[in-house]
Amino acid sequence: MNGKGKVEVTDICKTYRKDDMNVTSLSHVYLSVEEGRFVSIIGPSGCGKSTLFNIMAGLLLPTSGEVTADGKSIIGRAGYVGYMLQKDMLLPWRTIEDNIILGLEIRGVPKKEALARALPMMEKYGLKGFEKHHPEELSGGMRQRAALLRTLLYDRDIILLDEPFGALDAQTRLSMQNWLLEIWQDFGKTVLFVTHDIDEAIYLSDDIYVFSARPGSVRARITVPIPRPRTTEDMTSPKFMELKHELIGLLYDKNSGVQQSSREERRMRA
Amino acid sequence: MTNAGEKLCPAPDTVISKGEVRKKPETGKAVSIPARRILYDEETEKKVRRRHIRAGRLIVGAVLFGGWELLVRAGLLDSYYWSCPSAILKTTWQQLTTGTLWGDILYTSGATILGFLTGTFFGALLGLSFWWSKSYAGISEPYLIILNALPKLALGPVLVILFGIGFPSKVILAFLMTVITTALYAYSGVKSVDPAMETLMYSLGAKRRQVFAKVVVPWSLPWIISSLRVNIALALAGAIVGEFIASEHGVGRMVIYAGTILDINLVWVGVFVLSILSMVMYGGVVLLEKFLSKHLSNIHS
Numbered sequence A: 001m002n003g004k005g006k007v008e009v010t011d012i013c014k015t016y017r018k019d020d021m022n023v024t025s026l027s028h029v030y031l032s033v034e035e036g037r038f039v040s041i042i043g044p045s046g047c048g049k050s051t052l053f054n055i056m057a058g059l060l061l062p063t064s065g066e067v068t069a070d071g072k073s074i075i076g077r078a079g080y081v082g083y084m085l086q087k088d089m090l091l092p093w094r095t096i097e098d099n100i101i102l103g104l105e106i107r108g109v110p111k112k113e114a115l116a117r118a119l120p121m122m123e124k125y126g127l128k129g130f131e132k133h134h135p136e137e138l139s140g141g142m143r144q145r146a147a148l149l150r151t152l153l154y155d156r157d158i159i160l161l162d163e164p165f166g167a168l169d170a171q172t173r174l175s176m177q178n179w180l181l182e183i184w185q186d187f188g189k190t191v192l193f194v195t196h197d198i199d200e201a202i203y204l205s206d207d208i209y210v211f212s213a214r215p216g217s218v219r220a221r222i223t224v225p226i227p228r229p230r231t232t233e234d235m236t237s238p239k240f241m242e243l244k245h246e247l248i249g250l251l252y253d254k255n256s257g258v259q260q261s262s263r264e265e266r267r268m269r270a
Numbered sequence B: 001m002t003n004a005g006e007k008l009c010p011a012p013d014t015v016i017s018k019g020e021v022r023k024k025p026e027t028g029k030a031v032s033i034p035a036r037r038i039l040y041d042e043e044t045e046k047k048v049r050r051r052h053i054r055a056g057r058l059i060v061g062a063v064l065f066g067g068w069e070l071l072v073r074a075g076l077l078d079s080y081y082w083s084c085p086s087a088i089l090k091t092t093w094q095q096l097t098t099g100t101l102w103g104d105i106l107y108t109s110g111a112t113i114l115g116f117l118t119g120t121f122f123g124a125l126l127g128l129s130f131w132w133s134k135s136y137a138g139i140s141e142p143y144l145i146i147l148n149a150l151p152k153l154a155l156g157p158v159l160v161i162l163f164g165i166g167f168p169s170k171v172i173l174a175f176l177m178t179v180i181t182t183a184l185y186a187y188s189g190v191k192s193v194d195p196a197m198e199t200l201m202y203s204l205g206a207k208r209r210q211v212f213a214k215v216v217v218p219w220s221l222p223w224i225i226s227s228l229r230v231n232i233a234l235a236l237a238g239a240i241v242g243e244f245i246a247s248e249h250g251v252g253r254m255v256i257y258a259g260t261i262l263d264i265n266l267v268w269v270g271v272f273v274l275s276i277l278s279m280v281m282y283g284g285v286v287l288l289e290k291f292l293s294k295h296l297s298n299i300h301s
Helices: A049-056 A096-100 A102-107 A111-124 A140-153 A170-187 A198-204 A232-236 A238-252 A256-269 B002-008 B012-017 B035-073 B085-097 B101-129 B134-149 B152-163 B167-191 B195-203 B208-245 B251-260 B264-294
Strands: A007-018 A021-033 A038-042 A064-069 A082-084 A158-162 A190-195 A207-211 A218-223 B021-023 B030-032
Touching: A007 A049, A021 A038, A021 A049, A021 A190, A021 A218, A038 A198, A049 A158, A049 A190, A082 A140, A096 A102, A096 A111, A096 A140, A102 A111, A102 A140, A102 B208, A111 A140, A140 A158, A140 A170, A170 A198, A190 A198, A198 A232, A198 A238, A207 A238, A218 A238, A232 A238, B035 B085, B085 B101, B085 B264, B101 B167, B101 B208, B101 B251, B101 B264, B134 B167, B152 B167, B152 B208, B167 B208, B195 B208, B208 B251, B208 B264, B251 B264
Parallel strands: A038 A190, A038 A207, A082 A158, A158 A190
Antiparallel strands: A007 A021, A007 A064, A207 A218, B021 B030
């Protein structure tokens, strides 16, 4: 099982105590992500997607299970993967360029060298002219760009994106999605992307994992058959609609029997 | 007056000549928009109000001091207790030219500023240190609150016995007045740090000390800065009370001395000198605050 994918999540469970009760937020989660793929995770809110990301980023320990990257365990190892949180979390007292080089700075790269790496990227990916601005002067979309560039510049093969466009309006969102695809194609990173938005998941991903409600577990894995490069036209194609229909069915299917059996089946495969 | 004149005459010509012309869509006729005129009025109004406020302040001051002087001269206020502005000015001048007033001012402000700086600095360090351990912070918090409630001025006699009647006991009293408040301010800054920001730092592989230096300290700085204004007044009070208890120099000592020899004029001189000192130092702190806020963005790495 190990060693095949770039990232392997094996039988992860997470239980914590709250108000003297055991709450299970993740139950036997398996993921396998091949190198250079764009993989989305969708699921109802509270399905433990963010918990899973925190475990994969090494910020949280699972109750049981294993996460490997490049064949090595990364449980409890912070900083091995690039992680972009829901909120942009730009430090308000720093300029945009100083925010973007934060990861390099923490690693001890001299500021001059870090800036020399950051500035061409800012220029290429739409932040030219904002270098000396402070975050509060930027729009939501621009701030997300800065946050993503910060993650990219941290230079990890694997990047986790937790609903990065959740707070943006529909139009900004679309342009940000295209921008993200452009970056992904340029850098060839392995991306894991959490979203609530089915359209977004289909438009961006190679594979989509559908999570069940709490306790979160993988209900299905679906490969998106739409070839790249994709355009906004694809969003209204029959293939797209068909897939969307299927995903809605999976997401809102309350029939626990189906859920149970698919889980059993998956566990058998594993 | 200008307001009235403009009400009488809306002067659309001048408006049109300034290019403020819009066409009404239905009729195609030119219509002047009076928006500019309203804006102008607002500005004038503000200017006039500002002038009124300034004049009003001067008048209140003049009435207070003039009235004081007149009432004393007319014999309605006893000059023995109340002194009067002219006598106070005269005594001040004497003290400045022939007395030790300059030295006293220097002594009091020196103790205040030293106590203020050290108190703020160590208070901030103490408050920030609570970030490192929740248990340490939890254990310390009630004691901090008790110390804050404790009337530190009442400790004055003990401090004088401990540290003597010289300069150090005044500085220490000013220090004690400021250190706990600053610690409490800094601690509330530390408590308000966005946990997601810490998560971000850890996800970038940061060590705890890096999170502290790059997030916790800059985040808490505005809290520490806001303690400055309170602190300067507290430090001055500490220094004065220190001089009250036992001292050879300082404006506070001068006031106490003047009181014991019933030189009421000199007491008033002390009161005025201290209020001016307080205002000057407050002004200095406001400037310091502005400077720090402006350069806040540069305080990192």
